[in-house]
Amino acid sequence: MANRNQQYTMTSVNNLTLMLNEALDQLQNMKKNTKGGGQGKGKGGSMQQLQQMQKQLNNSMQKARDELQKNGNRGSVPKGQMSQEFAKMAQQQQMIREALQKINQEQNKDGKNGLGNLNQMIEDMKSTENELVNKKIEQETLNRQKTILTKLLDAENAQREQDQDAKREAKAAKDFPLLTNRCSKNLKNFSNQKQNGCRNCLLI
Numbered sequence: 001m002a003n004r005n006q007q008y009t010m011t012s013v014n015n016l017t018l019m020l021n022e023a024l025d026q027l028q029n030m031k032k033n034t035k036g037g038g039q040g041k042g043k044g045g046s047m048q049q050l051q052q053m054q055k056q057l058n059n060s061m062q063k064a065r066d067e068l069q070k071n072g073n074r075g076s077v078p079k080g081q082m083s084q085e086f087a088k089m090a091q092q093q094q095m096i097r098e099a100l101q102k103i104n105q106e107q108n109k110d111g112k113n114g115l116g117n118l119n120q121m122i123e124d125m126k127s128t129e130n131e132l133v134n135k136k137i138e139q140e141t142l143n144r145q146k147t148i149l150t151k152l153l154d155a156e157n158a159q160r161e162q163d164q165d166a167k168r169e170a171k172a173a174k175d176f177p178l179l180t181n182r183c184s185k186n187l188k189n190f191s192n193q194k195q196n197g198c199r200n201c202l203l204i
Contacts (some may be wrong), residue, residue, distance in 0.1 A: 046103060047159045050096055051152040057092050058145045065137040083135070090132035097125040115158050121151045
């Protein structure tokens with residue numbers, strides 16, 4: 001039974017690693033598009049991806065914690081057991097943190113661009129990495145992970161609102177010349193009508 005649980009945990013960990021690699025590739029492509037003068041299409045999805053991956057990692061950590069408790073351990077792993085699972089989970093948290101740091105520096109301008117201060121969340125992720133490296137998952141660790149997930153969700157919502165505002169501004173900028181031309185045309189027609197009316201008055 002323990003082997004089956006470990007196998008399931010490793011499968012989840014491997015799937016999450018693949019998702020993280022794809023997300024990092026997308027962040028790199030987004031950075032290239034932005035440097036090339038593009039609009040950074042899909043920017044709003046980057047925080048959403050990190051939030052989903054953090055959720056999966058939290059689930060893997062909860063399963064590992066449950067497995068430890070079933071085996072009579074209180075949060076730390078006996079030497080030689082589950083080393084690979086903990087190493088991969090530590091690596092995944094590191095990858096999520098590094099992706100978040102890129103977003104914080106390049107999109108959020110270190111807290112000046114609407115997503116809030118992400119530095120505390122980054123520090124919390126570092127604490128989790130250290131505990132995973134030391135093969136420890138305390139209840140305090142899981143509570144911290146829940147807080148990280150909530151903060152990521154808040155940042156995702158803020159990013160989505162930013163994207164929607166940017167789209168509305170772009171649409172308004174696109175519609176403004178049309179509205180100006182229409183107003184100018186109506187004003188010209190009105191002026192012509194007034195001039196014709198005045199001429200008619202003079203002829204009577």
